[in-house]
Amino acid sequence: MADAPVPGVHPVERRRILPPYSLGSLEDYADIGGGRGLEAARSMGPERTIEFVVRSGLRGRGGAGFPTGAKWGSVARAGGARHYAVCNAAEGEPGTFKDRALLRAIPYAVLEGLLIAAEAVGASETYLALKASFAPETEAVSRALVEIEKAGWLGDLTVSLVAGPEEYLFGEEKALLEVIEGNDPLPRWLPPYVHGLFATAPQLGWEASVPGSDGAAGLEANPTLVNNAETLAHTAWILAHGAGEFRELGTESSAGTLICTVVGDVRRSGVLEVPMGTPLQSVLDACGGAHPGREVRAVFSGVSNAVLSAADLDTPLTHEAMTAAGSGLGSAGFVVYDDTACMVEVASTLSRFLHVESCGQCPPCKLGTGAITAALDTIRDGSGSNRDLDRIEESLRIVTDGNRCYLPVEELSLVSSVLRTFPGDFAAHIDGSCPVGGRKIPPPKILDIADGIASYDPNQERKRPDWTYSE
Ligand SMILES: Cc1cc2nc3c(=O)[nH]c(=O)nc-3n(C[C@H](O)[C@H](O)[C@H](O)COP(=O)(O)O)c2cc1C
Ligand code: SF4
Numbered sequence: 001m002a003d004a005p006v007p008g009v010h011p012v013e014r015r016r017i018l019p020p021y022s023l024g025s026l027e028d029y030a031d032i033g034g035g036r037g038l039e040a041a042r043s044m045g046p047e048r049t050i051e052f053v054v055r056s057g058l059r060g061r062g063g064a065g066f067p068t069g070a071k072w073g074s075v076a077r078a079g080g081a082r083h084y085a086v087c088n089a090a091e092g093e094p095g096t097f098k099d100r101a102l103l104r105a106i107p108y109a110v111l112e113g114l115l116i117a118a119e120a121v122g123a124s125e126t127y128l129a130l131k132a133s134f135a136p137e138t139e140a141v142s143r144a145l146v147e148i149e150k151a152g153w154l155g156d157l158t159v160s161l162v163a164g165p166e167e168y169l170f171g172e173e174k175a176l177l178e179v180i181e182g183n184d185p186l187p188r189w190l191p192p193y194v195h196g197l198f199a200t201a202p203q204l205g206w207e208a209s210v211p212g213s214d215g216a217a218g219l220e221a222n223p224t225l226v227n228n229a230e231t232l233a234h235t236a237w238i239l240a241h242g243a244g245e246f247r248e249l250g251t252e253s254s255a256g257t258l259i260c261t262v263v264g265d266v267r268r269s270g271v272l273e274v275p276m277g278t279p280l281q282s283v284l285d286a287c288g289g290a291h292p293g294r295e296v297r298a299v300f301s302g303v304s305n306a307v308l309s310a311a312d313l314d315t316p317l318t319h320e321a322m323t324a325a326g327s328g329l330g331s332a333g334f335v336v337y338d339d340t341a342c343m344v345e346v347a348s349t350l351s352r353f354l355h356v357e358s359c360g361q362c363p364p365c366k367l368g369t370g371a372i373t374a375a376l377d378t379i380r381d382g383s384g385s386n387r388d389l390d391r392i393e394e395s396l397r398i399v400t401d402g403n404r405c406y407l408p409v410e411e412l413s414l415v416s417s418v419l420r421t422f423p424g425d426f427a428a429h430i431d432g433s434c435p436v437g438g439r440k441i442p443p444p445k446i447l448d449i450a451d452g453i454a455s456y457d458p459n460q461e462r463k464r465p466d467w468t469y470s471e
Contacts, residue, residue, distance in 0.1 A: 016237055016249075016256070016257045016273060017102070017106065017109055017230075017233045017234060017236075017237050017257070017259070017273065018098075018101060018102055018105060018106065018259055018271070018273045019032075019105050019106055021105065022104055022105045022106075022140070023105065023106050023108065025147065026108055026144065026147040026148060026151055029106065029108040029109070033240050033241070034108050034109065034112065034236075034240075035112065035151075035153065036239070036240035037112055037113075037116055037235070037236040037237065037238070037239030037240040038112050038115055038116055038119075038153060038236070038239070040239045040240065041116040041119050041120065041239050042119060042155075046076055046119060046120045046121070046122060047076075049072075049116065049119065049120045049239065050069055050072045050073050050076060050120050051069070052069075052238065052239060052243050053068055053069035053072060053120070053235055053238060053239075053243075054067070054069030054070065054073070055069070055243040055244075056069070056238045056243035056246040056247065056255060056256070057243075057246070057247055057250075057252070057253070057254075057255035057256070058231065058234055058235065058238060058246065058255060058256060059254065059255075059319065060227060060228055060231045061098075061228045061230035061231045061234070061258070061259070061331060061332070062088055062171075062173075062227070062228030062230075062231060062331060063093065063228075063302075063304055063330050063331045064406075065254075065319045065328075065329060068227065068231055068234075068235065071193070071225065071227070072117065072120050072121055072225060074193050074223075075121040075193050075223045075224070075225040076120060076121045076122055078193055078194075078221070078223035079223070080196075080220055080221050080222060080223055081220060081222075082123075082124075082125075082198075082220060082222045083121050083122045083123040083196070083222065083223050083224065083225070084123050084125055084126065084127070084196055084197040084198075084222060084223075084224040084225070085114060085117045085118040085121055085123040085126045085127075085224070085225045085227075086126065086127045086128075086129065086173075086176065086177070086180065086192070086197070086224060086225065086226045086227070087110060087113075087114045087126070087127070087128040087129065087227060087228075087229055087232055088129060088171060088173065088176055088226050088227065088228050088229065089103060089110070089128055089129060089130040089134075089137070089141075089228075089229040090129055090130060090131060090164060090170045090171035090176060091130070091131070091134075091171065091229075092131075092166075092167070092168040092169075092170055092171040092445075093168075093171065093302040093303070093304065093330065093331045093333050094302050094303050094333070094335065094350075094353065094443060094444040094445050094446070095261060095263055095264070095300065095301070095302050095303075095333035095334060095335035095444045095446065096261050096302055096330075096331045096332070096333030096446065097261045097263075097271055097333070097446045097448075097449050097454070098230055098259035098260065098261050098271050098331070098332065098333070099228065099229040099230055100134060100136075100137050101259070101261075101271040101449075102229055102230060102233055102259065103130070103134070103137035103140055103141055103229065104136055104137055104140050106233070107137075107140045107141040107143075107144035107145075108144050108147075108148065109232075109233040109236045109237070110128070110141070110229045110232050110233050111128070111141070111144055111145060111148055111153075111159065112148075112153070112232075112233075112236040113227075113231070113232025113233050113234070113235040113236040114126050114128060114159065114227075114232050115148075115153060115154070115157055115159075116232075116235050116236060116239055117225055117227060117232060117235065118157050119157075121223075121225045123157075123224075123225065124156060124157060124158070125157075125158050125160070126157060126158065126159050126160070127159070127160050127161075127162050127180050127197075128141060128159060128160070128161050128162070128229075129161075129162040129164055129170075129176055129179060129180055130161070130162075130163065130164065131163070131164055131165070131166060131170065132163035132164060132165070133166060138161065138163065141161065142161065145159055145161070162179065162180050164176075164179045164185070165179065165184075165185060166457075166459075167185045167357060167359075167467065168353070168354075168357035168407075169185040169186070169187060169357060169359055169405070169407070170185040172185070172187050172405050172406070172407070173191070173192050173226040174187040174188040174189075174190070174191065174192065174404070174405065175187045175188075175359075175405070176226060177192055177196065177197050177224065177226075180197060181197065181198060184359075185359070186359050186361055187359070187361070187404045187405040188404070189404055192223070192224040192225070192226045193223045193224065193225070194221060194223070195221055195222075196221060196222035196223045196224030197222055197224045198220075198222055199220055199221050199222045200219050200220050201219040201220060201221045202219070228331070230259055234246070234256060234257075238256075249275035249276065249277075250275055250276035250277055250318070251276060251277050251316075251318050251320070253318065253319060253320050254276040254277065254317075254318035254319045254320060254329075255276065256275075256276060257273050257274060257275055257276065258273070258274060258275075258276045258278075258317055258329075258332050259271060259272070259273045259332065260272055260273075260274060260283050260317070260332040260333070260334060261332065261333040261334065261446070261449075262283060262284060262286075262287040262334045262336065263333075263334070263335055263336070263444055263446060263449070263454040264334075264335045264336035264337055264444065264454075265290060265291060265294065265296070265336045265337055265338035265340075265341065266284060266287040266288055266289065266290065266291075266336050267287065267288025267289060267290075267291060267452070268287050268288045268452030269287065269449050269452055269453060269454035270286075270287055270449060270452060271449065272286055272287075274286075274317065276316075276317060276318050277316045277317065277318050277321075278316065278317050279313070279314050279315065279316055279317070280299065280308070280312070280313050280314070280315050280316075280317060280334070281313040281314055283317065283334070284296065284299075284313065284334075284336065287452075288452075290336075290338050291338065294338040294339055294340065295310065295338060295339045296310055296313065296336055296337075296338055297309070297310060297337050297338055297339045297341060297343075298310075298336075298337045298341065298343060298346065298418075298421070298422070299312075299313070299334050299335070299336050299337075300334070300335045300337075300346075300350070300414070301322070301327060301328060301329060301330035301331075301332065301333065301334055301335075302330045302331060302333045302335070303350050303353055303354060303410055303414055304328065304330040304331075304406075304410045304413070304414075305322070305327040305328035305329075305330050305410075305413055305414070305417075306326050306327040306328070306413045306414065306416075306417030307327070307343075307414065307417045307418050307421055307422075308325060308327050309421050309422075312325050312327075315327075317329060317332065326417065327413075327417070328413075333446075335444045337441075339436065340436055340437060340439055341436065341439065341441060342380075342425055342429075342434050342435070342436045342437070342438045342439070342441075343418050343421075343422035343425040343426075344376065344379055344380045344422075344425050344426055344429050344434070345380055345438055345439070345440070345441045346418065346441050347376050347414070347415055347418040347419075348373065348376040348377055348380050348441075349441040349442070349443055350414055350443070351369060351372050351373045351376055351411060351414070351415055352373045352377075352443070353443045353445075353460070354369050354407060354408075354410060354411045354414075355369035355370050355372075355373045355411075355465060356460075356463050356464065356465050356467075357407065358407055358408070358465075360465075361404055362401075362402050362403050362404055362408070364398050364399055364400070364401040364402060364403070364408070365399060365400070365403055365407060365408040365411075366465070368395045368396075368398055368399030368408065368411070369399060369408065369411050370465065371391060371392075371395040372391075372392050372395045372396065372399070372411065372415055375388040375389075375391045375392045375395075376388075376392065376415075379426060379429045379430060380429060380438075382429060382432055382434075384429060384430050385430060386430065388430075389419070389426065389430075392415065392419070396411075396412050396415060396416055399411055399412055400412055442456050442458075442460075442461060443456065443457075443460045443461065444456055445457040445460045
């Protein structure tokens with residue numbers, strides 16, 4: 001039934017969609033109930049399928065936690081001649097590896113979820129977009145696609161694999177559509193359910209495209225569904241096992257299980273599936289906790305949310321609890337720093353990541369993240385003053401002005417939270433010392449996780465703000 005162990009995956013209780021081993025074939029998937037969800041969706045029809053997903057309480061696992069059933073409903077109802085469904089497997093969030101773990105171990109579930117979504121929203125063409133550099137995942141999903149086609153799962157649907165670039169913005173849903181259309185990952189103005197794939201309706205101006213554009217005057221809005229790979233795999237499980245069963249784990253507002261990634265200063269980096277509501281501390285413990293003699297100082301959920309300090313480690317992994325703690329779940333990729341990490345250095349590395357990855361279509365975002373990173377660098381290097389802290393505050397006030405996408409909001413949440421939570425590190429640097437020794441912090445853009453060790457992409461450190469690379 002199984003071939004190779006999935007790298008970095010820990011055995012955990014109540015696993016649902018991520019198996020401990022890679023499935024060898026579609027037959028293995030069928031043995032654990034694969035295909036039943038698609039059958040159920042086809043026999044129930046779009047309306048009842050969407051109702052099923054609404055009742056399950058599933059929320060998107062790509063970062064924002066948007067209710068999946070409501071999203072499917074708005075695309076299904078949006079009118080227009082053509083709809084599309086897209087699986088977002090770009091997985092660019094630092095500290096996140098769970099979509100790649102899923103694609104390696106059980107690509108069938110992601111594809112089944114995509115086919116169910118297509119049936120529900122009335123799409124006949126679907127796309128699965130992942131990075132060109134994701135070689136094992138491309139191989140696994142291509143093989144699975146051949147098998148499901150042979151088994152007759154596709155019916156009239158088509159699934160196209162799209163190999164995209166390394167940029168962080170590739171995973172942003174409006175940029176993802178641009179990449180599928182053959183362009184650079186530059187976010188558009190309007191969301192995919194309003195201005196979808198290959199839309200011909202204008203995005204701006206007097207004739208702004210509207211939801212439900214009916215193709216009058218030859219203009220099509222092509223409402224498009226974009227869901228994260230893990231979200232889609234959950235929908236296959238829900239349709240096969242039931243909405244109520246899905247709700248047996250998790251909380252009222254955060255139902256089901258969650259696939260977490262843990263990297264950084266823990267004994268064993270890895271990917272694990274836990275019931276939503278599991279305390280963050282338990283997830284860190286499953287990864288062996290901090291290194292001997294060290295203590296966890298800070299945990300970041302990717303680069304998208306405010307930092308959590310040691311005092312927050314009991315926070316349950318739900319949307320509501322993470323928001324109440326002043327942060328957010330993001331895509332449940334946790335980057336852990338222990339008491340040898342200087343938070344000025346960490347803030348500088350993560351802010352630089354966002355500055356470099358910003359596309360520059362909105363000047364306050366590109367210039368603001370640049371000014372904040374420069375001031376953080378000055379403080380880190382020991383030549384900073386309170387004036388640099390003021391500069392950071394000023395730039396944080398404008399960085400989100402006129403933003404097309406969420407990236408500068410991430411900068412605002414992340415940098416302001418580090419300043420608030422670790423003021424002592426900044427004060428010490430301004431006084432000319434580093435309280436913890438200032439080890440170098442690489443950007444946690446994960447290349448792979450094997451044998452409990454995460455490797456980060458060394459090229460990220462050479463990447464320039466114009467998306468070229470230094471020698
Ligand atoms: C800068 C940026 C990068 C993103 N990268 C990813 C990504 O790599 N994968 C992903 O699924 N969602 C990513 N998202 C979120 C997507 O825009 C979108 O919300 C998500 O794919 C929707 O799927 P869901 O409803 O299933 O969560 C990113 C968002 C932003 C602002
Ligand atoms: S907000 Fe920033 S990253 Fe997003 S589109 Fe504008 S410049 Fe690009």
